[in-house]
Amino acid sequence: MVKLKFLKLGQKFTLLLSIVFLIGIAASGLAMSRILNQGAQAQVTSKALMLMETMNSVRNYTSTQVNPELSPRLEEEFLPETVPSYSAREVFETLRASPDYSDFFYKEATLNPTNLRDKADAFEEVLVNNFRSQSASSEVSGFRTTPAGQVYYIARPIQIRQESCLECHSSPAAAPASMIERYGEQNGFDWTLNEIVGAQVISVPAVTVLNSARRSLLLTMAIFTTVFAVVILAVNYWLNRFVVRPLKRMSATAETVSMGDTDAEFPQTTEDEVGMLAQSFNRMRMSLQMAMQRLDRYRSERRGSSGAS
Structure with missing residues (x-):
């Protein structure tokens, strides 16, 4: 059985919703x-x-x-x-x-x-x-x-x-x-x-x-199953669009920043928790960028002082 830690976020939510679905249906x-x-x-x-x-x-x-x-x-x-x-x-x-x-x-x-x-x-x-x-x-x-x-x-x-x-x-x-x-x-x-x-x-x-x-039960369970399936699809779609995709974009941006491109910005399209996370990453990126600029100035000043002496 695949360990939970190896599952992606969308897969974990799908697994959780499937368990809830089966328990609810039963x-x-x-x-x-x-x-x-x-x-x-x-x-x-x-x-x-x-x-x-x-x-x-x-x-x-x-x-x-x-x-x-x-x-x-x-x-x-x-x-x-x-x-x-x-x-x-x-x-x-x-x-x-x-x-x-x-x-x-x-x-x-x-x-x-x-x-x-x-x-x-x-x-x-x-x-x-x-x-x-x-x-x-x-x-x-x-x-x-x-x-x-x-x-x-x-x-x-x-x-x-x-x-x-x-x-x-x-x-x-x-x-x-x-x-x-x-x-x-x-x-x-x-x-x-x-x-x-x-x-x-x-x-x-x-x-x-x-x-x-039995006929009434089958009809009712078919309706319940359809509703649960639609809910799972809707939640997965919502999760993928508003959580997984933004996190993937932020992960790609973090990878770019880690390679030295401090001008890359984390996309912020919402004001929810994911948007706040992107805003925090942008502040961290700006702080890193300012720190790198100060470090470059310090290095330039050191090189200038060494040349004058």
Whole structure:
């Protein structure tokens, strides 16, 4: 490795700025990575919560508008369109046809569902039980590992708030015969009013969140790198023009003076420290010139005195 003492002034400044550049890029990269990851999560969470509110609206519409109209037919034929969770699931699948929502997945994870498709897995059971024990807030989010890979999820509790829901879930005797015929008497019963029976879960592959943050990070780091590079070039240009070049000219002038040309002047083009140095060198040159003149006069006088004697 080249020792610092063998490097020129411009090279030393370039080395220093490069070290600062690398440290700045590394530090800002770490900070921006965290910030952008949080921003990407917030963006996905906002989209997921909007979808969840939409699903709640669909559930409410199904319970208050669709179910009363179709319930008389349930004894003869089971109509899944009367089930809020079914309507919400179907509407969500329609939304997933849009590229903006194709990566999102929706599930009403229930501890004791009528349709086993909605059965909560082990992780979702913990979520529901936490909601039931009130050890969790009304909304939780985070990352989890699934057989398909890591996903980012947002969950809210499903609570029985309407008496109409208990018509199908209080007991097999109260449920429509067509529903019992399709799903049996083993699942989806003994629910009670205000009970938390499950959780609405919207998830998206973690890679979607991370890729969004990564793209933003790459763009931000490219901007930072460009700015740092421009700053280094600007500082090097300024240093070369206002420090290195004047010092080189002064060095060349000092070399000329040292060879006996005391009429050579050190160029002073600025009033800064470099200009003051040039001014000091000029005063030193003038002092040297005056000293040399006195020395020449002294020598001339000595030669004159020797000739007279």
